[in-house]
Amino acid sequence: MAFHFIILIIVFPLLGAFLSSLFGEFSKKARNFLLVSILLLTNIFSFILYKLIIEKGAFVYSLGAKFPSLASPDGFPVRIILTVDALSGFLALIFLLIASLTLLYSWETLKKYSSLDKFYALYLMLIVGILGILFSGDFFTLFVFYEINSIATTGLITFFRNKECFKAAFHYLAVFAVSSLFLLLGVSILYGQYGFLNMAVIAHYLQFSFLDKIALSLIGSALLLKAGLFPFYFWKPETYKASSVPAIILFIISSLSGVYALFRIAFDVFGLNIVFGWILILFSILSIFTGVFFALKEDRVKRILAYLAVSELGYIILGISSGFLAPNADFGFRAIQGGLFHIVNDALDVSLLFLIIGVIIYISKVKNIFEIRGLAHKKPFLSGLFLLGVLAVSGMPPLNGFASKIIIFESVFRLNPALAIAAILGSILILAVLIKVFASIFLGEPTNRLQQRLDLKTKNYQPVPKLAIIVISIFAMSMVLIGFFPKQFVNSFINPAAKALISRQSYINNVLCK
């Protein structure tokens, strides 16, 4: 039975997406109960699945075969194949936890909006898209889930139904429609060459011809666009600015699923190393500095955080790509560990900042958050949590951001000291940007407008949403815990994930049942 959890983890949110709209027509409580039940079950399945993977090894699930484990291409080259190993299983677990907590956060912060039924349907659909990208074992399934991801994201951007949202959604849809076409073209080239769509089978027969290089460029560009790395970061600021905070958190983990797919294909299908690794290292360094450079100029907080998300992504890619160059060397493996560790930390840290900004917008009802000042005088606990997020994103000890960045800096230094120096400089600049944000919102004398909004006696008073604060506190506690016990976290979760990523032959053997 546990074997079927792979497909159930995808099917449950998919069913929930359709049922939530139906339930919402009759009762909001029933809809919320359904959402919680589905995400709770999916989390439990994901947890059990991950435990099984650690005990027994990777799982392959083939739809339409006589037995689900029958993923061999013999006799039937085109089949939906899902593969889950220590890396994809771990990321699914983390992403599902974050998505579930964010759903609870959204209950109070978005309750005044009328189109919540559609929002939650798209929310679950995007979770399906993210999980699908993580579990895809064949290229066509990857393309389908990439499309689901893009369409659900477009819908979520339009949540506020204003001009800005529609413009951002149209831009997003246009660019991702083009990238989907290129992705499909890349997949078609591989299918035309080898007659298979199964990633492991293609990896087994890969000749790395010129056509394969074209396919890699097309597929890689689409995934880099999803990840939002330089020079494909341009959609992020506008999209994040126009969207609701719970949707942004999903966009962050959706981007990270793009990073996963990129490295899964690059490592395990194409098995590339030196030049490809250096291209990604170049992109990652440019990402770090581009993100910070534009964030310094910005005066809208969501756009600032979007640019910082681009920078943070640079660290992830820098770590994993450095490992690309020497996966068997000690420092190479550590660089991959650092990069994968930073995926978790980035998801937690940047999300925490966005969640707090969402609460501030909710209680102060301002359009531009920089209109208020001195919030630390009124909401010291919230300010403390934001400061924690600022320090974590900037990579300050003793928080989780530092724990992963120090691994990246150390190992990248062994590859090339200049890269480590650039990465450290980028981290200092991130701190500089976040000090600006912190100073603007939390320090100084509180503005009259803020005084009015937060005064209990006024009719505009909006109490702090307790459930949202609990969710934010859980994020903060996880960050502190990971920061204080990084060794245990790395040994338990990151090590198996890193080994799964670099073992190309065992990935191929697992799928081909060798």
Place this chain on the structure above:
Amino acid sequence: MQIIWQPKIALISFLLIFFVIYLFYLIGEKRYMKGTSQTISYFSGQEPPKNIKLGNIYWGFLKDLEKLYGFLIKDKEENTNNYIFLFIFGLIIFFLGVCLI
């Protein structure tokens, strides 16, 4: 695996540093007077610029880079074609890089 990061040692160090800062704080100026020249910001001995918001703490730096920012940011998000162009541009760079392999 060896991780050189030791949170407990860092925590003890931070507590010691905060203690030293607190000692400095104790010997500091106790007579804070609101509304006097004590509270006016010191801007290199010159008249501080007007209409600069509190959050704009990198004002001078951004002022110097104004032209560069103006060139890079110019109408990038106003036109869908720019998005497609940037994607194709990225794809070409990526393709050229991959072809070097």
